[in-house]
Amino acid sequence: MSKVGILGIGIVPARALSSDVSYRELIFEAAVKAYEDAGIEPFDVDTFVSVSEDFNEGVSIFDEYVPDQLGAVLKPVHTISGDGLYGVISVAMQIMTGMFRIGVVEAHSKASNVLNHLKILELALDPVYLRHTGVDPRFLAGLEMRAYMEASGIDAESVARAATHQRTNAIWNPLAAYPGKFSPDDVLLTEVVAEPLTEGMVAQPADGAVVVVLASEDVIRSQKKNQAVWIEGMGFYTSEPSFDTWVWERATYAELSARKAYEMAGISCPSKEISFAEVDSRYAYKMLQHIEACALTDGRNPAQLLRDGFFSKEGTLPVNLSGAHMGIGMMEEATALYQLAFAADQLLGRAGRMQLSDPYRCIIQSWRGLPTRSGATCILSRD
Amino acid sequence: MSIWRKVHVNKKAHAWEGDIPIYFSYTVGPAGEKFFTALKEKGVFVAVRCRQCGKVYLPPRIYCEVCMEDVEEFVEVQPEGRVVTWTEVTRDSRGSLLEKPELIGFINIYNTDGGIIHKIVAKDFSKESLTGAEVKAVLKPPAERSGELGDILYFELKV
Ligand SMILES: [Zn+2]
Numbered sequence: 001m002s003k004v005g006i007l008g009i010g011i012v013p014a015r016a017l018s019s020d021v022s023y024r025e026l027i028f029e030a031a032v033k034a035y036e037d038a039g040i041e042p043f044d045v046d047t048f049v050s051v052s053e054d055f056n057e058g059v060s061i062f063d064e065y066v067p068d069q070l071g072a073v074l075k076p077v078h079t080i081s082g083d084g085l086y087g088v089i090s091v092a093m094q095i096m097t098g099m100f101r102i103g104v105v106e107a108h109s110k111a112s113n114v115l116n117h118l119k120i121l122e123l124a125l126d127p128v129y130l131r132h133t134g135v136d137p138r139f140l141a142g143l144e145m146r147a148y149m150e151a152s153g154i155d156a157e158s159v160a161r162a163a164t165h166q167r168t169n170a171i172w173n174p175l176a177a178y179p180g181k182f183s184p185d186d187v188l189l190t191e192v193v194a195e196p197l198t199e200g201m202v203a204q205p206a207d208g209a210v211v212v213v214l215a216s217e218d219v220i221r222s223q224k225k226n227q228a229v230w231i232e233g234m235g236f237y238t239s240e241p242s243f244d245t246w247v248w249e250r251a252t253y254a255e256l257s258a259r260k261a262y263e264m265a266g267i268s269c270p271s272k273e274i275s276f277a278e279v280d281s282r283y284a285y286k287m288l289q290h291i292e293a294c295a296l297t298d299g300r301n302p303a304q305l306l307r308d309g310f311f312s313k314e315g316t317l318p319v320n321l322s323g324a325h326m327g328i329g330m331m332e333e334a335t336a337l338y339q340l341a342f343a344a345d346q347l348l349g350r351a352g353r354m355q356l357s358d359p360y361r362c363i364i365q366s367w368r369g370l371p372t373r374s375g376a377t378c379i380l381s382r383d
Numbered sequence: 384m385s386i387w388r389k390v391h392v393n394k395k396a397h398a399w400e401g402d403i404p405i406y407f408s409y410t411v412g413p414a415g416e417k418f419f420t421a422l423k424e425k426g427v428f429v430a431v432r433c434r435q436c437g438k439v440y441l442p443p444r445i446y447c448e449v450c451m452e453d454v455e456e457f458v459e460v461q462p463e464g465r466v467v468t469w470t471e472v473t474r475d476s477r478g479s480l481l482e483k484p485e486l487i488g489f490i491n492i493y494n495t496d497g498g499i500i501h502k503i504v505a506k507d508f509s510k511e512s513l514t515g516a517e518v519k520a521v522l523k524p525p526a527e528r529s530g531e532l533g534d535i536l537y538f539e540l541k542v
Binding site for chain 2 (some may be wrong): 019020021025028029032058113116118122127129130133134135136137138139142143144145146147150191193194195196197214240242243244245248260303343
């Protein structure tokens, strides 16, 4: 089986509004940059995957609206939902078959086109047993956050600190839409969404697009010499999809997918063999929960580690230096690929003010968002 | 290839206004029929037990997610249980402020492995004691029930 690596990435900086272009033009811009970075023409690409969800686009059968701006006309292309990392894994698996040498993943967000995000989220709830309350559907995040906090002894201030951690990190990420310097109190004092969840703990929507070009080892060796980033491990799982059997206090899907990816990469002690991590944080408490699920704390309390600076740039195991969802912005399927791009830059020594000294391997973990128990992970490493 | 020009004046950025007016009638299926009929006619919940692994599902289903076996041992249970986790929301699903904040909880129904997510009405509750509190469903009068979750008005603390 061929090893799969990253040949190039194109990103449009995330922003709260993008009235200067349409969603197709956003994708087009990212695609042009990606092919330039990869040193290829779209005609060289053997297979394309776009990651999107019809309701977020406001167009049904959205896959038909993808090929032309990607250079994917007259080519194999399909759309999957889930999350950007699912797209990466899907293309990587295609390349591993040996049937394809170069594959492209696309994810984007035109969240500013959506006038009522809460209604889309409400439509994801089970119509018979969950939609009856009529309240802000983020009540599910409130239920989950409380269960997690009570089970792990983490307080709301620690969750607020997870939010400020990411927004501060985003100050040094030029692709981030929501950088800022805040105190945990600032976060705690924002409007209550679903107690204990406050507005300041919810990632805000952003527009953007990412195109990632993946390729087999022979293609990458012929172009990138010894400057490449490889996908060492992958996993994606759905744990308990029905709310009545949810394990409320744990992110089981992340535990399973991380374990799978570690196994594939031959990692037995993640906290020692991982240089840094990028995890999903659509709601601030998810950062702490996902860090634990990825087995990065050796049984220690992630809130205490966060307070001690363990996850900071100077810490032992930096987490979400990119700013993640809280700092970059909530771009549904796309944010995880902004994190993947940041991680690839880290491994190649191109992360600017956030550059770590000599990182060699990282984990990227994603979640499909409410009301799902689905998520994916990838392990990246450099030569 | 590239974008040569972008819209760079706010007032020149056009947008087409659209909506998605789609409507559904979601059938509840054989297990749901049992659940909602019992709720309407007897004021009780119907759960279902998997013979193979013993798991008791509520809401009921006709298959087990653990064993992938048919499950058909339906049992009636009282609409009472324990608050597993809860939250308090301030807005409705349109984003408008509610008249007053509402408590929503996941209630594990006694003698089942499942539960119901519903409103909780609790006067003078303490945040420390709501998790784990015993609650029971307050239902509409029998004549007003229509066989849906709205037949449950809310759950209240058991005294
Ligand atoms: Zn079973």
